[in-house]
Amino acid sequence: MNSRPPRRRPADPARSLAYGVLRSVSADDAYANLILPARLRRAGLHGRDAAFATELTYGTLRGQGFYDAVIDAAATPGSRIDPEVRDALRLGAHQLLGMRVAAHAAVDSTVGLVRYEVSAGPARFANAVLRRIAERSAEEWxxxxxxxxxxxxxxAITGSHPAWILRAFRQALVAHGSDPSELAALVEADNAAPDPVLAALPGLIDPAELPGETTGLSPVAKRLRGQAPADLPAVAAGRARVQDEGSQLVALALAHASSALDEEREWLDLCAGPGGKSALLAAIGAGRSVTLTAVEPSEHRARLVRDSLRALEGWEVHEADGREFGAANTGRFSRVLVDVPCTGLGALRRRPESRWRRSPKDLPQLAPLQRELLAAGLNALAPGGVLAYATCSPHPAETIAVVDDVLGRQGGEQAGTQTGPAVLEVLDAPAVLADVTGSEPESFASVAKTAPGQEPGPDGAPATGRLAQLWPHRHGTDGMFLALLRKR
Structure with missing residues (x-):
């Protein structure tokens, strides 16, 4: 018979919910942005309680590296901290060092969580560690x-980023023609909670009909402050979507880029899941009597794509490998989006847990897939058509190197078609983004590129255009990379 006394359930549902999300992230590799909204709804948390649980969850995940260093310094040397206890200590450390929560409330509530979720012994350990943490300010720690x-x-410690990611960011800043001294600002931007941004789907709703503020970049965007997107009827009906502004700009740039075709009938999103860019492209295409084909190999993500397109007409979704689909549809599409799977280093502000899951080994594993998908997209592109190669990462191995490799093989298998080698023209992506946003092209510029065999223009200017890189610390968007290629 179990003589253990019954545990008293913690009284604070917001803290309990946040702890449950942290455990799912740690133990099950869940993503907080996917599970937190559903759990808030099931728990019936709204207003202040929902906001508190959200800040506890995301703030703890963003500061995890710093909080772990503090916890280890405050614990007895050589202490072994079980994952269940460490997640609770991270939650308490964030309240003590990252929020305006009274020390007694942060300590008592966290100790109560450990007592209920684990047992009394670890609760006493947590109490001692948290009291030591409370003795110093965040700056002192x-x-x-x-x-x-x-x-x-x-x-890496104070900014809660693995050191290898900081080295990758510094390398990316240099590779894209930026100053490596921007690294600290980039890390700070990654750790700032982004406001949700809506995309008003053209033809279905005007941005002026949506609440929020204009953003200054995407003409279809509205930024919400203190309002839940799921509560908006336009979002529920599929006429507007939650979508990072950088993702919006990629789709808008592809639709805006100059094509050499007299008539366009079909567009392709080769890596469509979860469907945000597909929805924006389909909405724009509908106004031009163009249909959109979206390709996604995952059954679950394909369902998300169909859901994103539910308010629109003139589209079809294929559950298929983009490489196989592109190879089987030579020259069929006038515009092609290839938003390849990547490390996601440009989206760490929205998915802070990703920084602890990725490793340098991911780069060489993803590189062949990225090149194969780009080659497949080029094969499916009609002569005169435009392709957008995009990644949610600034890493040069996923951006510049992939484009360079394909350009360097224009006469080879990767960039060829069944009817002969393709000749690619690199369009001026920063100039296209400038037209879309009303900004200066240089604000988006990466490095100048000239296609093989072509001479620079007057005064050394590149003859064929440039690549574009968005940055969280400069543009307030995810770190999206964009190259626009036109087939001759």
Whole structure:
């Protein structure tokens, strides 16, 4: 017979919910942005309680690296901390060091969680650790846990990014023609909670009909502050979508880029899931009597694509490998989007847990797939048509190197078609984005590119255009990369 006394359930549903999400993220590789909204609805949390649970969840995930360093410094040397207890301690550390929560409330509520979720012994340990954490301010802890560290290693701790990602960011800044001194600003932007942004689907709703503020970049975007997108009728009906502004700009740029075709009938989204860009392209295409084909190999993500398109007409979704689909549809589509699977290093502000799941080994594993998908998209592109190659990562191995490789093989198998080698023209993506947004082209510019065999224009200007890179710290968007290629 179990003589253990019954545990008293914690009284605070917001903290309990946040802890449950953290456990799912840690133990089940769940993504907070996918499970938190559903759990808030099931728990019936609204208003302040929902906002508190959301900040607890995302704030803890964003600060995890720093909080782990603090927890380890505050614990007895050599202590082994079980995952269930560490997640609770992270939650308590965020309340103590990252929020305006009274120390006694942060400590008592976290200890109560550990007592209920684990047992009394770990609860006593958690109480001791949290009380030590409460003895110092966040700045004092930053100084303590970074003492003797290099500048990059110190930033990795205080900015809660693995050091390899910071090195990758620094490399990306240099590769895209930016100043590596922007690294700290980029990390800060990654750790700032982004407001939800809506995309008003053209032909279904005007942006002026949506609440929120204009953003200054995407002409179809509205930024919400303090309002839940799911509560809006336009979102529920599929006439507007929650979509990062960087993703909107990629789709808008593809639709806006100059084509050499007299008539367009079919567009293709080769890597469509979960469907945000598909919906925007389909809405724009509907106004031009163009149909959209979306390709997604995952059954679950294909369902998400269909749901994103439910308010529109003139589309079809194929559950297929994009490489096989592109190879089987030579020269069929006038515009093609190839938004390849990538490390997602440009979206860490929205998916902070990704920074702890990715590793440098992911880059060489993804590289062949990215090249194969781009080659398939080029094969499916009609002569005179335009292709957008996009990634939600600024890493040069996923951006510049992929485009360079394909351009360098224009006469080879990767860039060829069944009727002969393709000749690709690199369009000026920053100029196209400038037309879409009303901004200066240089604000989007990556590095100048000239296609093989072509000479620079007057005054050394590239003859064929440039690549574009968006940055969280500059544009307030995800770190989207964009190349626009036109087949001759």
């Amino acid at each position: 930053r100084q303590r846990v970074t003492e003797g560290k290099s500048a990059l290693d110190a930033l």
